[in-house]
Amino acid sequence: MLKSIHFSGVLLMAASPLLADPLPSWNAGETKSAIISFVETVTDPASGDYVTPADRIAVFDNDGTLWAEQPAYFQLFFAIDQVAKMGEADPAALSSDALKAAAARDIEALLATGKDGLLEVLAAAHSGMSVADFKANVAEWLDTATHPTTGRPYDSMLYQPMLELLRYLRDEGFATYIVSGGGIDFIRVFSEDAYNIPTSQVVGSSLVSEYVAEGTPMLMKQPDLFFNDDKAGKPVAINHHIGKRPIFAGGNSDGDFQMLEWTTSGEGPSFGLYVHHTDGEREWAYDREGHIGVLNRGLDEGDARGWYFADMARDWAVIFPAEE
Amino acid sequence: MLKSIHFSGVLLMAASPLLADPLPSWNAGETKSAIISFVETVTDPASGDYVTPADRIAVFDNDGTLWAEQPAYFQLFFAIDQVAKMGEADPAALSSDALKAAAARDIEALLATGKDGLLEVLAAAHSGMSVADFKANVAEWLDTATHPTTGRPYDSMLYQPMLELLRYLRDEGFATYIVSGGGIDFIRVFSEDAYNIPTSQVVGSSLVSEYVAEGTPMLMKQPDLFFNDDKAGKPVAINHHIGKRPIFAGGNSDGDFQMLEWTTSGEGPSFGLYVHHTDGEREWAYDREGHIGVLNRGLDEGDARGWYFADMARDWAVIFPAEE
Numbered sequence: 001m002l003k004s005i006h007f008s009g010v011l012l013m014a015a016s017p018l019l020a021d022p023l024p025s026w027n028a029g030e031t032k033s034a035i036i037s038f039v040e041t042v043t044d045p046a047s048g049d050y051v052t053p054a055d056r057i058a059v060f061d062n063d064g065t066l067w068a069e070q071p072a073y074f075q076l077f078f079a080i081d082q083v084a085k086m087g088e089a090d091p092a093a094l095s096s097d098a099l100k101a102a103a104a105r106d107i108e109a110l111l112a113t114g115k116d117g118l119l120e121v122l123a124a125a126h127s128g129m130s131v132a133d134f135k136a137n138v139a140e141w142l143d144t145a146t147h148p149t150t151g152r153p154y155d156s157m158l159y160q161p162m163l164e165l166l167r168y169l170r171d172e173g174f175a176t177y178i179v180s181g182g183g184i185d186f187i188r189v190f191s192e193d194a195y196n197i198p199t200s201q202v203v204g205s206s207l208v209s210e211y212v213a214e215g216t217p218m219l220m221k222q223p224d225l226f227f228n229d230d231k232a233g234k235p236v237a238i239n240h241h242i243g244k245r246p247i248f249a250g251g252n253s254d255g256d257f258q259m260l261e262w263t264t265s266g267e268g269p270s271f272g273l274y275v276h277h278t279d280g281e282r283e284w285a286y287d288r289e290g291h292i293g294v295l296n297r298g299l300d301e302g303d304a305r306g307w308y309f310a311d312m313a314r315d316w317a318v319i320f321p322a323e324e
Numbered sequence: 325m326l327k328s329i330h331f332s333g334v335l336l337m338a339a340s341p342l343l344a345d346p347l348p349s350w351n352a353g354e355t356k357s358a359i360i361s362f363v364e365t366v367t368d369p370a371s372g373d374y375v376t377p378a379d380r381i382a383v384f385d386n387d388g389t390l391w392a393e394q395p396a397y398f399q400l401f402f403a404i405d406q407v408a409k410m411g412e413a414d415p416a417a418l419s420s421d422a423l424k425a426a427a428a429r430d431i432e433a434l435l436a437t438g439k440d441g442l443l444e445v446l447a448a449a450h451s452g453m454s455v456a457d458f459k460a461n462v463a464e465w466l467d468t469a470t471h472p473t474t475g476r477p478y479d480s481m482l483y484q485p486m487l488e489l490l491r492y493l494r495d496e497g498f499a500t501y502i503v504s505g506g507g508i509d510f511i512r513v514f515s516e517d518a519y520n521i522p523t524s525q526v527v528g529s530s531l532v533s534e535y536v537a538e539g540t541p542m543l544m545k546q547p548d549l550f551f552n553d554d555k556a557g558k559p560v561a562i563n564h565h566i567g568k569r570p571i572f573a574g575g576n577s578d579g580d581f582q583m584l585e586w587t588t589s590g591e592g593p594s595f596g597l598y599v600h601h602t603d604g605e606r607e608w609a610y611d612r613e614g615h616i617g618v619l620n621r622g623l624d625e626g627d628a629r630g631w632y633f634a635d636m637a638r639d640w641a642v643i644f645p646a647e648e
Contacts, residue, residue: 199567211556232535243523
């Protein structure tokens with residue numbers, strides 16, 4: 001009897017790491033090992049680095065960290081498509097070079113109108129309507145639009161290894177938050193379906209919204225920026241929305257540097273993770289140069305700060321989920 | 325056998341309402357019945373008004389709704405006590421009539437300095453320090469200060485019936501949020517202990533905070549207002565923090581009107597609750613006049629809007645929890 005119990009115990013111990021790999025799309029290596037070791041340590045009540053579940057806060061950038069961001073932020077494609085739709089309904093609505101370039105899907109011409117032109121296109125697609133109507137527009141776009149180079153729906157271009165990491169952390173008692181430079185109302189449309197992250201755990205940039213009570217009460221989106229959730233704005237927004245310092249942060253660009261810095265400068269255990277876009281075959285290869293996801297300071301200082309890199313070519317066996 | 329099962333079933337049915345009264349400090353009456361009926365309906369999968377747990381969002385004002393607010397907002401007493409402490413450490417810090425009046429705890433003289441004087445006192449106690457240091461100040465104050473008329477610790481002057489309502493809602497799958505005109509960093513110091521509400525479910529007014537990375541990274545509180553979470557600001561903040569329309573809202577003043585209006589103008593079932601301060605014996609009696617918790621529009625329009633009133637004298641068998 002004793003021997004039989006002992007025997008099955010050995011079997012269980014030998015089998016469980018294979019059966020229960022929480023990150024099956026991650027290749028074996030330093031980064032995967034470090035993630036698992038960190039999670040096992042902070043969830044082990046016998047560890048000196050044990051962290052109570054209420055303090056297991058994990059924060060992730062979205063563009064380039066949880067889903068792709070090339071050849072341009074997906075939210076910009078949304079804005080361009082919305083402006084094109086506005087132009088079809090009423091050509092007179094295309095009252096500037098920037099709006100005309102967007103409606104013609106001429107990215108070169110749009111970029112030539114500069115930052116003001118881009119902001120005009122974003123404002124046209126993101127303001128002058130209620131939050132509810134805006135979210136309906138985003139939902140319809142996600143259901144119909146496809147990515148210009150992969151032809152896939154935008155919300156299928158999620159990183160499978162990061163989906164596994166989010167689930168693993170939640171299984172181990174973490175609350176997982178998105179802290180994005182992208183729009184908070186935009187991301188909330190798909191965060192529950194795509195990431196299993198509720199709207200209350202999405203933090204992002206936002207425009208001013210105004211409560212209008214005449215008729216049916218609604219929240220109207222105004223063109224003015226309320227909060228820019230990027231760089232030093234990320235720790236500020238984390239404090240504003242969560243009220244605690246996270247112990248795990250994941251990003252992919254210098255816009256995430258302060259979030260990783262803030263997360264890893266607390267007194268207890270912490271983990272900083274940079275997704276490094278190294279795979280030009282299966283995704284896109286970029287870091288120090290370009291207009292999207294620029295990563296310089298993170299590459300220069302990450303190692304010294306004890307942060308880990310998910311090198312996509314090296315660490316990820318799979319990039320995107322299999323298409324349904 | 326069948327009879328015995330039937331018999332115990334009857335016993336259970338008869339006993340459960342008595343054994344399981346979720347609101348024992350509420351007197352029987354229309355408001356208590358309406359709350360329980362609403363919760364039973366939205367949690368009953370067989371009901372046409374069933375609400376999925378992810379959408380069971382309940383929001384509550386804090387001052388005058390979850391804890392007392394007389395003879396002045398407790399956060400003002402905190403500010404006055406902080407200024408007095410500053411004056412003890414360095415009398416030269418009391419550089420204005422308002423700061424001098426606060427340090428002398430001369431409320432009349434402080435009010436005589438007007439809104440600017442009050443804001444100066446609040447700014448002195450709430451800015452020029454890190455969020456962490458501010459929270460330590462609040463925690464120390466809560467541990468030591470006592471209310472000027474009851475002599476009780478401020479965080480014991482919670483409303484027992486509302487604590488029961490919060491717990492009842494959570495037991496039935498609701499997420500309970502505070503949405504307060506008071507300071508978000510202030511309330512977060514005691515929300516977990518007092519209300520079992522995590523910091524991430526506290527929404528409030530806030531000052532600008534700035535991320536400072538030199539030396540040990542910290543968030544510094546600046547004197548400028550970032551967001552005023554009152555009146556029409558409450559629906560805006562609810563959208564910003566939660567991203568969904570609540571189905572239950574509780575408040576006590578016209579500052580909560582738009583929150584109740586927004587909550588009860590959705591398409592599905594909803595509940596609006598006003599705490600009405602009618603009990604001058606056990607608490608304070610006030611509504612249409614004064615400088616704190618003024619309630620006019622709510623009294624004028626609440627019935628027609630289908631909102632309920634917790635009349636403290638009529639509906640609450642107990643006001644504050646028994647002292648430990």
